[in-house]
Amino acid sequence: MKPSLKAFALAAACALPLVAGNARAADDALVKRGEYLAKAGDCVACHSVQHGKPFAGGLQMMTPMGAIYSTNITPDPDTGIGRYSEDDFRRAMREGVAKDGHNLYPAMPYPSYAKINDDDMHALYAYFMNGVAPVKQANREPDIKWPMNMRWPLKFWNMVFLDKGVYQDKPGKDVAWNRGAYLIQGLGHCGSCHTPRGVAFQEKALDESGSAFLTGGVLDNWFASNLTGEHNVGLGRWSEADVAQFLKTGANQHASAFGAMTSVINNSTQAMTDGDIAAMSRYLKSLPASGGAGGAAYAYDAKATKVSLTRPANDAGARVYTAYCMHCHGVDGRGFAPMLAPLAGNPNVLEKNAVSLINVTLNGTEDLVIGGIPAPYPMPKYAPVLSDQQIADVLTFVRAGWNNGAPAVSADEVTKVRKVTAK
Incomplete structure (x- = not known):
C-alpha cells in the first residue's frame, strides 16, 4: 500500500470511534429530549398504576359507557409497543389507531397529540423504544358491554371530530405565546380535562377559537377548573407569575392542586423548564374570560x-x-x-x-x-x-x-x- 493510502486508512480507522461516539451522543440526546417531552405530556400518569411498573398500563378510567384501562406502552414486543414502527407510533398518537388497526377510545388524548410536530414525535418514539424498560404485562379489556364496546363507530367519530393538522404558529403572536399554545393544546393536552365535552364525548373546542375551550369540565368525579380569564372561577385574578408558581409547585396565593392535578404537578409540570412554564403561563393568561356563572366580581368580606x-x-x-x-x-x-x-x-x-x-x-x-x-x-x-x-x-x-x-x-x-x- 502506498504511504498516502496507508495514512488515509489510518486516519479513517482513527475517525471511526469518533463518528460512533458522536452518533451515540446524538442518540442519547434524542432519547433525553423524548424523555422530557413524555414528562410534558404526563404519559406516566395514565399509563401506570400505583406501585406498578412505569408505562405498563392498567389504570382504570371511567367513561359514560363504562371502565376502560390504559395500555402497556413499554417496548415489550409481545404486550407493549415493541413491534411498532415509527409510522405505527405516529398513527397511534395522532389518529388513535393501534398497530393492528383497531381504534383507540378518545380517552387517549390523540385529538391533542395530533398537534405534535414531527421532530417531537421522532424524539418521543426514540425515548419509548430506547429509554423505557420493557415490561411484559398484558392489556386488560374494557368493562363495556356490547354493543357499546364496538370500536368501528370510532372511525366516524374521527371523521367528525379529529383535526389531524400539526400545530401552526399563529401570526401576530410572539414566540413565547406560540410555544405556550403548542404545549397547552398539544403535549399538555389540557383541554382533555379542562374543556367540557359534548354528547359524543368530544371536546367542545380544541383551541382558543372556541368559546368553550378550557372553561372547565367534569371528569371522573372531579371538576377540572376554568383556565380562562374569568374573574371568579378562572384565572382572572392570577398573574402570569401566579400561574407559573402553581404549575411548578402545585400551590399559590389563590389555590392548591388536588385530585388529578396533583399527578400533573408531581409527574409533569414541575420537571418542565422555566421557559416552557413561562410560555404556558403567557398563553393561559391571554385567554379571554369565558364560562362561569357571571355576576359581580369577587371581593373579600369577612x-x-x-x-x-x-x-x-x-x-x-x-x-x-x-x-x-x-x-x-x-x-x-x-x-x-x-x-x-x-x-x-x-x-x-x-x-x-x-x-x-x-x-x-x-x-x-x-x-x-x-x-x-x-x-x-x-x-x-x-x-x-x-x-x-x-x-x-x-x-x-x-x-x-x-x-x-x-x-x-x-x-x-x-x-x-x-x-x-x-x-
Whole structure:
C-alpha cells in the first residue's frame, strides 16, 4: 500500500470511534429530549398504576359507557409497543389507531397529540423504544358491554371530530405565546380535562377559537377548573407569575392542586423548564374570560362569616368548620397560602359545580411531592369521620362564607359522590 493510502486508512480507522461516539451522543440526546417531552405530556400518569411498573398500563378510567384501562406502552414486543414502527407510533398518537388497526377510545388524548410536530414525535418514539424498560404485562379489556364496546363507530367519530393538522404558529403572536399554545393544546393536552365535552364525548373546542375551550369540565368525579380569564372561577385574578408558581409547585396565593392535578404537578409540570412554564403561563393568561356563572366580581368580606364563627351553635356548618377546618384554613378563610389553601375567593370554592369540593372533602388528596419532598399538610379524608349531612353543611357554609356567594351543597350530592368514589 502506498504511504498516502496507508495514512488515509489510518486516519479513517482513527475517525471511526469518533463518528460512533458522536452518533451515540446524538442518540442519547434524542432519547433525553423524548424523555422530557413524555414528562410534558404526563404519559406516566395514565399509563401506570400505583406501585406498578412505569408505562405498563392498567389504570382504570371511567367513561359514560363504562371502565376502560390504559395500555402497556413499554417496548415489550409481545404486550407493549415493541413491534411498532415509527409510522405505527405516529398513527397511534395522532389518529388513535393501534398497530393492528383497531381504534383507540378518545380517552387517549390523540385529538391533542395530533398537534405534535414531527421532530417531537421522532424524539418521543426514540425515548419509548430506547429509554423505557420493557415490561411484559398484558392489556386488560374494557368493562363495556356490547354493543357499546364496538370500536368501528370510532372511525366516524374521527371523521367528525379529529383535526389531524400539526400545530401552526399563529401570526401576530410572539414566540413565547406560540410555544405556550403548542404545549397547552398539544403535549399538555389540557383541554382533555379542562374543556367540557359534548354528547359524543368530544371536546367542545380544541383551541382558543372556541368559546368553550378550557372553561372547565367534569371528569371522573372531579371538576377540572376554568383556565380562562374569568374573574371568579378562572384565572382572572392570577398573574402570569401566579400561574407559573402553581404549575411548578402545585400551590399559590389563590389555590392548591388536588385530585388529578396533583399527578400533573408531581409527574409533569414541575420537571418542565422555566421557559416552557413561562410560555404556558403567557398563553393561559391571554385567554379571554369565558364560562362561569357571571355576576359581580369577587371581593373579600369577612364580617358575616366572623359573626357566625363566634356563635357556631347557631350554624351546623360553622360547628363542623370550627372543629375540623379552621385550624388549617383560618377564621378569615384565607388559610396560610401557599402551604395551606385559602377558601375565601378560591376559584374551586366559587365554582357552581361542587363535585371537586365534595370529593376532596370525602377522600382527601395525594401528596404533592416537589423536588422529592412531600408537602407537609395534605388534605385529609373525612369520609370515615363526617356524615353526608355534615359535609353538606360545612361546604355550604364555606361556599357562602367570606362573600364567596356559591350555591349550597345537599346531602344527596355528597351521598352520590361517596358511593361512586368509595374504595
